[in-house]
Amino acid sequence: MLGCNGIPNRPNTQKLTVLAATLALSSCSLNEISKMDKEAMGQANTAQCVLHSQQAVSQPSVIWSDKPWVNLQPPCSRPKG
Numbered sequence: 001m002l003g004c005n006g007i008p009n010r011p012n013t014q015k016l017t018v019l020a021a022t023l024a025l026s027s028c029s030l031n032e033i034s035k036m037d038k039e040a041m042g043q044a045n046t047a048q049c050v051l052h053s054q055q056a057v058s059q060p061s062v063i064w065s066d067k068p069w070v071n072l073q074p075p076c077s078r079p080k081g
Helices: 013-056
Strands: none
Touching: none
């Protein structure tokens, strides 16, 4: 088959190589994206389980305590000397 200028058309091996490399790399990246998607879905499921387990626990929002949380007696001071 002849081209416009009368020179036979030959497949450009460089273009084919670039095309093949692009397809191979895009396939690898799609696999990585699929792997990340599966991992994210697993983490989302884990988060949902934790959320549901926390909601199932009945716990009051505020816990009242009549006892102080700190020691009201000052520490003993040592005499200087």
